[in-house]
Amino acid sequence: MNKKLSWGIISTGNIAAAFAKGLQHSETGKLVAVASRDLQKAKSFAEKFNVPKAYGRYEDLLADSSVEAVYIATPHPMHAEWAIKAAEAKKHILCEKPIGLNHAEAMAIIEAAAENDVFLMEAFMYRCHPQTKKLVELLQKNFIGEIGVIQATFSFHAGFNPDSRLFNNELGGGGILDVGCYCTSMARLVAGIANGKEIEEPIELKGYGHIGITGVDQWAVAIAKFPKDICAQLSTGVGLAQENVVRIFGTKGYIFIPSPWVISREGGESKIIVQIYGQPSPQEIVIKTDKWLYAIEADTVAENIENRQAKFPAMSWQDTLGNMKALDMWRQSIGVVYEKEKPEKMIYTVSGRPLQPGRKLKMKYGEIKGLDKKVSRIFMGVDNQQTFPHAAVMFDDFVERGGNAFDTAFIYGGGLHEKLLGEWIKSRNIRKDVIILDKGAHTPNCNPEDLTKQLFISLERLQTDYVDIYLLHRDNPEIPVGEFVDVLNEHKKAGRIKVFGGSNWTLERIQAANEYARKKGLEGFSVVSNNFSLARMLQPIWPGVVSSSDIESRKWFEKNQIPLISWSSQARGFFTGRYTPEDKSDPQMVRGWYSQDNFKRLERVTQLAKKLNVPTTAVALAYVLCQKFPVFAIIGPRTLSETRSSLIAVDIELTEQQLRWLNLEE
Secondary structure (H helix, E strand, C coil), rough: CCCEEEEEEECHHHHHHHHHHHHHCCCCEEEEEEEEECCHHHHHHHHHHHHEEEEEHHHHHHHCCCCCCCECCHHHHHHHHHHHHHHHCCCEEEEEEECCCCCCHHHHHHHHHHHHHHEEECHHHHHCCHHHHHHHHHHHCCCEEEEEEEEEEEEEECCCCCCCCCCCCHHHHCCHHHHHHHHHHHHHHHHHCCCCCCCCCCCEEEEEEEEEEEEEEEEEEEEEHHHHHHHEEEEEEECCCCCEHHHHHEEEEEEEHHHHHCCCCCCCEEEEEEEEECCCCCCEEEEEECCCCHHHHHHHHHHHHCCCCCCCCHHHHHHHHHHHHHHHHHHHHHHHCHHHHHCCCCCCCCCCCCCCCCCCCCCEEECCCCCCCCCCCCCEEECCCCCCCHHHHHHHHHCCCCCCCEECCCCHHHHHHHHHHHHHHHHHHHHHHHHHEEEEECCCCHHHHHHHHHHHHHHHHHHCCCEEEEECCCCCCCCCHHHHHHHHHHHHHHCCCEEEEEECHHHHHEEEEEHHHHHCCCCCEEEEECCCCCCCCCCCCCCCCCCCCCCHHHHHHHHHHEEEEECCCHHHHHHHHHCCCCCCCCHHHHHHHHCHHHHHHHHHHHHHHHHHHHCCCHHHHHHHHHHCCCCCEEECCCCCHHHHHHHHHHHHHCCCHHHHCCCCCC
């Protein structure tokens, strides 16, 4: 770099001081500002480290145009808010580990960095040090053969203080997040190299530990299993001291790292010891550097800033997400939940602001007769969220992108997903602003009696008096359509549902139901929710499902103009580009979508996406939305980036010729 990168530090604790001291020895950076919520603390810090500017509010530092990059050194629960706000202020970000309290927060931070085009790195300083690069080199050269067992420990005795951040639940205390994150990151790195990658994710992780009176883990261990039967023993704690080392055992020998984490703070020597079986004595590999540990970290940021991510073995975004997911598994295994993760405490978005519907995107809406508000053309499927923090991040983002419609069902997650949706709606006080589509009476309980029982349970889970759209999740041809129409009208009259319809019903049965309703002077089916996508479903991916993607079904919808709420609108990821005719690793995808015609459609989608400069999945979704009848598409994103890329479809207007070409009709 021609000029030094201008840094600001948010917070003035011990780790902030360590970084400030190291930055004085950086080749690429200089410290120009510091902020604390206590102006006097900021001034004292500035005086100690000769910092030109001191602020008593974090916002003021982010508003300072002279600050190009920020180091976030607050307690864990504040990382997400200030990393997101830093990204929005167009500042490059080095965020102290762990990047957030959980995977959901990490995902939100990374999404903010991507959307605002800024650099982001999680501050694992050991990953930037030459010692870790040497370890990677040794492993890649297969010095100790095939890796079998990894042992990683980071633990210390802090002395119990319920008010300190290390033991305070509200401050994200405990060993797993504070230093256990080092152990998981090391194990994933070693397992990754052993399997020919950079990083590997655990297949299983089981933990045990001691939770103290403040509700955080004072010490904990975990066993992680990786592909190819690589096992890792992880140990951490803030309530007792252990031997903070790493051992890696292979078929030819083992590697011992006596100081794996805080390596030569002010430069100097460190070492890796390699013992090959059968040799009389171990080999001691000495790593020398005259650079300070935190200066190396700061220089890593500057050197990679144009790429917006650091290069391996420093922490990439994907590496951070994987590490946070492993930490979630560890905490869940022993039952550590933070106060900030509870629904009653999560009343704001992860950025610390109230929910702001539509602030990110201009959504398109449609109308469904019988509803008193317009409905977003995209429905958020809720069956991919397993925890409230993840659900809240996903749902908040969807609503801030203009979405207002959610799809759930009685059977999803054994009721978990209805409960998560209900808890989120209550926490945001947003019931009157959203559309809930709920489904019940799934096979083998597809009958009027079970429909009623399930509806009452669903309303309780959702914490609401009514659902906007209620669908029979399956059909039961042995029951006359009139019996279903009658009971649904009873619930509509009682105010429990506003409109109703059928999911996975044949169009003949829909027509018969509406004919019965017409003759009896009752309400008929207002909506249909069958599969509809550019890719043709070859075989039902679940028993009893119905697809309406064929030409005759399209003609029926064009004639009747009944809204279709399409599930698997993107063919369960077929159009992502992940699948090829040769890759048969996913039997359900092969059975459901693999055909010569579908791969030809994928080829055409890819061509058009390249021409329009949009993701392939957005083109496939636009095909669904651009029909000559009212279509609403259900998407089931697992990550914020999947939501963002999918919603690009809202702004794509395909011509009749393009629709026919994509569908191989010309």
